[in-house]
Amino acid sequence: MAVEKRIVVGASGASGMPLLIKCLEILQDNEEYRSLLVMSRSAKLTLEQETDWSVSQVEALADEVLDPDNIGAGPASGSYRTEGMVIVPCSMKTAAGIVSGYTDNLLLRAADVTIKEKRPLVLAARETPMSEIHLRNLYELSRMSNVWIVPPMMTFYQKPESIDDMVTHLAAKLLSPFGVEVKEYRRWKGC
Numbered sequence: 001m002a003v004e005k006r007i008v009v010g011a012s013g014a015s016g017m018p019l020l021i022k023c024l025e026i027l028q029d030n031e032e033y034r035s036l037l038v039m040s041r042s043a044k045l046t047l048e049q050e051t052d053w054s055v056s057q058v059e060a061l062a063d064e065v066l067d068p069d070n071i072g073a074g075p076a077s078g079s080y081r082t083e084g085m086v087i088v089p090c091s092m093k094t095a096a097g098i099v100s101g102y103t104d105n106l107l108l109r110a111a112d113v114t115i116k117e118k119r120p121l122v123l124a125a126r127e128t129p130m131s132e133i134h135l136r137n138l139y140e141l142s143r144m145s146n147v148w149i150v151p152p153m154m155t156f157y158q159k160p161e162s163i164d165d166m167v168t169h170l171a172a173k174l175l176s177p178f179g180v181e182v183k184e185y186r187r188w189k190g191c
């Protein structure tokens with residue numbers, strides 16, 4: 001039997017919860033991958049503010065749910081094998097915690113481990129407008145070769161017909177560094 005590839009899916013308290021849901025749905029549909037979900041307290045609050053989903057409904061999409069206070073969970077150690085981590089959405093507070101190595105919860109510790117083990121770390125960093133502080137932190141992170149800064153920015157070249165189309169396109173981009181293929185994702189073919 002093939003071993004599932006573990007992807008740590010972190011969520012912090014920025015806007016963009018439909019993207020978290022879509023990423024989990026894509027991974028759930030893909031037998032090759034196993035999702036390990038870590039949601040911060042603010043992520044749970046934001047989820048309830050901007051969607052009709054409950055925390056337990058979102059958790060049910062994941063293969064494993066990890067308590068953000070459980071600093072002893074698998075992804076807190078580099079010897080625990082994962083394909084990497086996506087943080088969707090990624091708040092400016094979490095970005096600041098990552099860049100400064102301030103690992104006071106499992107979300108931050110798992111990101112820190114992902115960086116030190118040189119595995120892909122994808123950040124759906126979201127705030128608008130971004131201040132000099134936000135941009136400086138994201139710039140520092142972007143200089144690390146295994147870190148992808150993928151702000152959830154709208155695109156129109158794929159001619160989305162719905163918000164769901166837009167969300168799927170963004171989720172596919174977020175999961176692309178892990179080799180996850182999304183059939184609905186329309187890659188640019190050139191003019």
Ligand SMILES: Cc1cc2nc3c(=O)[nH]c(=O)nc-3n(C[C@H](O)[C@H](O)[C@H](O)COP(=O)(O)O)c2cc1C
Pocket residue numbers: 011012013014015040041042043045046049050090091092093094126127128
């Ligand atoms: C509805 C809602 C939307 C928010 N959107 C953002 C956002 O887009 N970006 C951001 O950096 N913070 C946003 N925040 C603020 C963060 O949730 C807050 O800074 C929190 O402390 C982040 O904690 P965490 O990174 O540990 O999840 C939002 C808060 C709420 C309640």
